[in-house]
Amino acid sequence: MSDLNVLFQKIKQRDPNQAPFHQAVEEVFGSLAPFLAKNPQYTKYGLLERIVEPERVISFRVTWVDDKGQVQVNRGYRVQMNSAIGPYKGGLRFHPTVDLGVLKFLAFEQVFKNALTTLPMGGGKGGSDFDPKGKSDAEVMRFCQAFMSELFRHIGADTDVPAGDIGVGGREIGYLYGQYKKLRNEFTSVLTGKSLTWGGSLIRPEATGYGTVYFAESMLNTRGQSFDGKRVVISGSGNVAQYAAEKAIQKGAKVLTVSDSNGYVLFPDSGMTEAQLAALLELKNERRERLSVYAKEQGIQYFEGQKPWGVACDVALPCATQNELDTEDAKTLLKNGCICVAEGANMPSTLGAVEVFVDAKILYAPGKASNAGGVATSGLEMSQNAIRLSWSREEVDQRLFDIMKNIHENCVENGTENGFVNYVNGANIAGFKKVATAMLEQGVV
Numbered sequence: 341m342s343d344l345n346v347l348f349q350k351i352k353q354r355d356p357n358q359a360p361f362h363q364a365v366e367e368v369f370g371s372l373a374p375f376l377a378k379n380p381q382y383t384k385y386g387l388l389e390r391i392v393e394p395e396r397v398i399s400f401r402v403t404w405v406d407d408k409g410q411v412q413v414n415r416g417y418r419v420q421m422n423s424a425i426g427p428y429k430g431g432l433r434f435h436p437t438v439d440l441g442v443l444k445f446l447a448f449e450q451v452f453k454n455a456l457t458t459l460p461m462g463g464g465k466g467g468s469d470f471d472p473k474g475k476s477d478a479e480v481m482r483f484c485q486a487f488m489s490e491l492f493r494h495i496g497a498d499t500d501v502p503a504g505d506i507g508v509g510g511r512e513i514g515y516l517y518g519q520y521k522k523l524r525n526e527f528t529s530v531l532t533g534k535s536l537t538w539g540g541s542l543i544r545p546e547a548t549g550y551g552t553v554y555f556a557e558s559m560l561n562t563r564g565q566s567f568d569g570k571r572v573v574i575s576g577s578g579n580v581a582q583y584a585a586e587k588a589i590q591k592g593a594k595v596l597t598v599s600d601s602n603g604y605v606l607f608p609d610s611g612m613t614e615a616q617l618a619a620l621l622e623l624k625n626e627r628r629e630r631l632s633v634y635a636k637e638q639g640i641q642y643f644e645g646q647k648p649w650g651v652a653c654d655v656a657l658p659c660a661t662q663n664e665l666d667t668e669d670a671k672t673l674l675k676n677g678c679i680c681v682a683e684g685a686n687m688p689s690t691l692g693a694v695e696v697f698v699d700a701k702i703l704y705a706p707g708k709a710s711n712a713g714g715v716a717t718s719g720l721e722m723s724q725n726a727i728r729l730s731w732s733r734e735e736v737d738q739r740l741f742d743i744m745k746n747i748h749e750n751c752v753e754n755g756t757e758n759g760f761v762n763y764v765n766g767a768n769i770a771g772f773k774k775v776a777t778a779m780l781e782q783g784v785v
């Protein structure tokens with residue numbers, strides 16, 4: 341057994357109930373094995389053992405009172421994975437499936453993703469098993485305040501800067517920030533994704549979705565193609581899906597689907613219109629309704645209990661959640677003519693699905709490369725806060741575009757094998773080199 345294999349078995353034995361984390365590590369180790377054989381300096385000083393072990397894991401009780409006066413108890417976490425190149429940075433997820441296996445996978449991915457952005461950000465992730473679905477606004481506020489009442493002592497503008505993820509959007513960031521400010525009596529860049537009037541950045545809400553489309557466009561360009569006229573299938577209907585749809589429409593593509601955990605909606609042949617997108621944003625972000633309601637209101641088809649991967653398309657953008665696209669889904673996409681898959685979500689494709697895409701040599705981008713625009717723009721929000729200035733929409737968008745283009749070039753440089761760009765290897769190797777070099781230079785800590 342190779343050293344990497346021995347380490348991987350040890351990781352699984354140590355924490356047998358953390359399957360999503362094992363999956364993320366397996367993918368990265370798969371890319372690193374041939375690279376490390378040629379670059380053994382990166383295996384010294386326990387570097388690999390250290391990079392898979394969080395620097396710190398914080399777990400805490402979150403106690404709050406619901407609208408009926410009942411006491412509710414949730415679990416809160418922050419995984420501070422790696423600070424070799426900057427303060428821990430990464431989102432907070434509020435979803436009933438949140439546990440350490442999920443957060444460690446997300447934090448691990450974040451380390452490599454943040455390195456790819458070229459900005460000085462380490463990797464972290466946090467959240468809670470709290471389910472915001474069906475909760476009143478007042479309940480969400482009380483939960484956020486209770487969550488921050490513990491988290492505040494572990495974070496800071498130069499220590500750890502959380503942001504949003506599934507179930508945490510502008511509303512939640514507002515409540516979390518208000519509580520942090522009250523407890524600390526300071527107005528700092530401790531969270532990103534803030535509202536524009538109190539330190540937020542233009543384009544941050546759009547950034548993950550826009551960046552995913554910019555990355556996919558760079559991939560399409562390598563084969564002389566563009567989004568114009570392409571049929572695009574999108575999963576999810578939250579923050580990332582909404583703005584991926586907007587940018588794809590702006591680039592002349594036909595967006596055929598969006599989905600939620602109960603099913604997907606199918607737009608007629610010419611795709612989602614701008615008016616339908618505006619209606620989706622209003623339904624999801626203000627009324628917080630399900631897509632079944634949207635389909636009825638729009639008079640379009642709704643496929644209950646189904647995923648959108650059976651709809652014939654040229655480009656697929658998985659923007660919902662981990663492991664939402666499996667081997668069979670990947671084969672179906674290929675059979676129906678899909679030539680490009682760019683992940684807006686984190687690890688939406690299973691390892692089997694990734695293998696299908698790479699073996700078929702289609703354009704496939706892992707989330708840590710294609711969805712890095714969100715955290716990159718969070719980094720730009722931190723920069724603007726630090727200089728106490730706000731950049732224009734055009735300036736932030738241009739910087740986001742340039743960062744995504746640079747990540748693409750970095751993947752091409754590190755992932756090209758016999759003329760084929762393996763974006764998985766490219767992203768993993770490029771991200772690893774930067775973090776590993778910093779860790780070696782900083783000694784065994």
Ligand SMILES: NC(=O)C1=CN([C@@H]2O[C@H](COP(=O)(O)OP(=O)(O)OC[C@H]3O[C@@H](n4cnc5c(N)ncnc54)[C@H](O)[C@@H]3O)[C@@H](O)[C@H]2O)C=CC1
Pocket residue numbers: 504505506507508509548576577578579580581599600601602659660661662664684685686711712714715
């Ligand atoms: N918000 C951000 O800036 C970034 C988010 N991501 C990733 O993008 C993905 C989506 O996040 P957001 O859009 O921010 O969250 P969100 O909470 O705004 O939306 C999540 C969407 O996923 C759907 N969803 C959740 N569980 C599902 C399931 N089991 N099956 C099908 N659909 C499901 C929800 O219905 C919703 O449409 C996540 O994987 C997240 O980690 C990645 C980079 C940055």
Ligand SMILES: O=C(O)CCC(=O)C(=O)O
Pocket residue numbers: 429430431432450453501502503504505532686711712714715716718
């Ligand atoms: O903007 C951020 O800091 C968090 C983004 C995030 O959670 C992610 O990239 O998955």
